[in-house]
Amino acid sequence: MAEAKTHELVVSVSPHVRGKETVGRIMWTVNLSLLPAFLMSVYYFGPRAVYVTGLCILTSVLFEHFYQVSLNKKTTIGDGSAFLTGLLLGLNLPASSPFYIPIIGSLVAVVITKLLFGGLGYNIFNPALIGRAFLLVSFPKLLTTWTEPTAKFIAMDAKTTATPLGILKEEGLVKLMEVFGTKAELYKSLFMGSTAGSLGETSAIALLVGAVLLLVRGYITWHIPVSFVATVGVLGWVFGGEGIFTGDPLIHILSGGLILGAFFMATDYVTGPSVRKGQLIYGIGCGAITMLIRLRFSRGRNVCYITDELFCPAYRQER
Amino acid sequence: MSANTKSNWELLKNGMFGENTIFRMAISLCPSIAVTNGLKNGVALGVAVVFVQTMVNITVSLIRSFIHPKIRIPIFMLIIAGYVTIIDMLMSTYARPIYAQIGLYIQIIVAFASIFARAEVFASKNRLIPSAIDGLGMGIGFLLAMIVISFFRELLGKGELFGYSLISGNPLLIMILPAGGFLAVGLLMGFFNWVDMRFFGGKGASGV
Known part of the structure; x- marks a missing residue:
């Protein structure tokens, strides 16, 4: 490389100016930006949406916390990345998912796809995607049983549809x-x-x-x-x-x-x-x-x- | 010609744990994924490997002083192929249902790195009894690995063991698919590395 191109990352000697952005700040903003989609899902699919998404988020955060605590590492649940993985996973599941689907999905997404590869920044695949792909291959029927959105808050008579x-x-x-x-x-x-x-x-x-x-x-x-x-x-x-x-x-x-x-x-x-x-x-x-x-x-x-x-x-x- | 200095028991243990074909040496991984979707298949292939490994080691050890070093590799190949043909014929006669499923992998034992490696590095330099025990230990190590992997894959993937249904409900289908084989081997290898480092002060398998 003879001449430096303009878009190359140049790191000069200190002192550096520190930006305000942190991983946590970005991750929580992404979480916030998914809030409208989550609210829409609650509107259309009722309490099931809260149940499935909430369970995904809860188990993702818990798995990350317990994995890191049990390995005597600093827990990183505060930076919102496990929360985001759970949220994305939840938003990718059908409303009729039984309780073990979010739990297994979170386990695969957070522990196998992210933490076993070294944690945030070292994972070669998007955790939520691998979680869903694992579930889709494991439970093809349950993961493609779609509920018709009713837009009633209590969706007891949910019909399945294509x-x-x-x-x-x-x-x-x-x-x-x-x-x-x-x-x-x-x-x-x-x-x-x-x-x-x-x-x-x-x-x-x-x-x-x-x-x-x-x-x-x-x-x-x-x-x-x-x-x-x-x-x-x-x-x-x-x-x-x-x-x-x-x-x-x-x-x-x-x-x-x-x-x-x-x-x-x-x-x-x-x-x-x-x-x-x-x-x-x-x-x-x-x-x-x-x-x-x-x-x-x-x-x-x-x-x-x-x-x-x-x-x-x-x-x-x-x- | 480095002669063996270990006791027979150490040799057996070395093959089973210290240099376990799959979890420590990370060789012969192909069958560990291909045939471990059921305990029955895994055990059948494991037993075949125990037989071939032991007999090859015995034969190579017995004729080691007659083999010219320059043509040793074709000779080992012929010996291995002979025993694989024997077990192949035996299984195709007496274990037809299993043979129908894993017949190809029985024939592929010819190309197993672990069997060839033991003939080359151990049996061709050692006397009969240590060689036989080394082959037995290596074979049993492979068999144990196959049992552990296929135990988890069949239990999680089908909810069965040896074909008997144990768990009802929705099993994790992915575990009996090839992707599940990679997951099972990887996670178990990691687990045994952890056990080795945590309780026996080992350094963990390098996978080389």
């Missing part, structure tokens, strides 16, 4: 139109979140509100989410329909957990790339693999981040 993406894949666009009526109705349901799905992934508007907070604070940049969403849109338009260039990009962007994944999971500091160009490629890669899986395979989207995270060191090299 997600919009499930209907689109199994029975085609015509059937989806029958269920929702007009296209505008469908977009509205997807945007507001009154469709079946995981707790936190159904409401695009609530997720976007939180994402704006993160963008304004500068905790995430637009590169990963925008390239991710754009790739899904383009590929949905080209390959999503009956013939080529007839697909509906908006259905693919708004449905499933795409918004949640693009803004809150793919932007994970630890497991995503930190260089701008790498982030763009990472987003495009995530989008491409998401659409490949959506259109050709039956498993959920989180496989794609995991695959993409594997390539992450390569993206870091990209300058």
Whole structure:
């Protein structure tokens, strides 16, 4: 390297100016930004949402605390990262999950994926994603039993139903139109979140509100989410329909957990790339693999981040 | 030609724990993931390996002074392949249901690093009795590892042991899939390293 490039990290001799940002501050802000999505899930799925998400958070924090205490390490539950893992995991589970699903998910996410690899900053995969992937492979039936959102606070007569993406894949666009009526109705349901799905992934508007907070604070940049969403849109338009260039990009962007994944999971500091160009490629890669899986395979989207995270060191090299 | 100085009991123990094929040497990991989705399969392969390992060590030790060093590797290969063929034929005749599931891995015993390594580093330099005991110990070490891994995988993944149902409800399906094999081997290796460091003052397996 003959000349230093402008975007390279330069560390000079002390004294340094210390920023106010800490890991805890960032993590708690991310937690706060997921609050709208959580409130929407409570609105649509009732007490089950509080129960599932709360159990995830509680067990994540407890597992992290007891692991670190039992190894005579300083407990790091105060920095909010275990809380965030629990919250993300909870928002990725169906409302009907029985009690052992959050507990096993937290154990895998926090202890195996994060702490056994050395703790926050050393994990090679996003803990919440591995937790969910583990659960999906272990309990495929329970993890794909979706409850119909009722928007009544006491949702006792919960019906199970298919997600919009499930209907689109199994029975085609015509059937989806029958269920929702007009296209505008469908977009509205997807945007507001009154469709079946995981707790936190159904409401695009609530997720976007939180994402704006993160963008304004500068905790995430637009590169990963925008390239991710754009790739899904383009590929949905080209390959999503009956013939080529007839697909509906908006259905693919708004449905499933795409918004949640693009803004809150793919932007994970630890497991995503930190260089701008790498982030763009990472987003495009995530989008491409998401659409490949959506259109050709039956498993959920989180496989794609995991695959993409594997390539992450390569993206870091990209300058 | 470094002759063995350990007692027979130490040799047996060394194969079972000190240089356990899977948890200490981290070799022959392929079958430890492939056939450990049930105790029955794991035990069957373990027993086959005990037989092959012991017989190969005995044979190599007996003919060690007749083998020219330059062609020792093909000779070891032939000996191993001979015993693997014997156990392969025996199992395909007398244990057909198990053989149908793990037959391929019985044949692959030919390529096991652990068997070849013991023939090369131990049996070709030592007398009959120590070599036989070393082979037995190594084989039993492999068998024990297979039992431990497949115990957890079958119990968690199917809620069964030896095919008998123990736990009802939803088992952790992932544990009988290949991914669960990696998880089980990794976590158990970590656990045995911890035991070794905590209680026996060891340094833990390096995995090299």
